[in-house]
Amino acid sequence: MENAEKEKFELAMLDEYVVLFTCARIDRKTVPEDLFCYDVRHDDDCQGIACEIKPYVAVNHWGTILTRTEIPMAEDGRYYPKEDMNYLGETLTVEEYMRLDMQQNGMKEENGQDGMQMEM
Numbered sequence: 001m002e003n004a005e006k007e008k009f010e011l012a013m014l015d016e017y018v019v020l021f022t023c024a025r026i027d028r029k030t031v032p033e034d035l036f037c038y039d040v041r042h043d044d045d046c047q048g049i050a051c052e053i054k055p056y057v058a059v060n061h062w063g064t065i066l067t068r069t070e071i072p073m074a075e076d077g078r079y080y081p082k083e084d085m086n087y088l089g090e091t092l093t094v095e096e097y098m099r100l101d102m103q104q105n106g107m108k109e110e111n112g113q114d115g116m117q118m119e120m
Helices: 094-099
Strands: 009-014 015-021 036-042 050-054 061-067 086-092 107-110 115-119
Touching: 009 061, 050 094, 086 094
Parallel strands: none
Antiparallel strands: 009 015, 009 086, 015 061, 036 050, 036 061, 107 115
């Protein structure tokens, strides 16, 4: 497991959520308290499709995402992305992500019932 504070992440959009993505498994103890951490499961055919987001994935682990916004899970404890993950071409550390001003980077912030959601 990797230390979130030392990892380089890809900035991406997962549906309406601005996330940090890495292929590594992240040690949950190293994730800052104000970030949410989820695992990404890829499809059974290994097509590179993020088909499921969960608090922990054991089989078909594709990577880990960190986000400022809690992703609402279905009753079965999973989130099913509506679209493929969109990589934004930037690599960031957790510290850089926390300092990122979403509005200056063309992202819109909205207050949702679960907190702040950021959209492109």
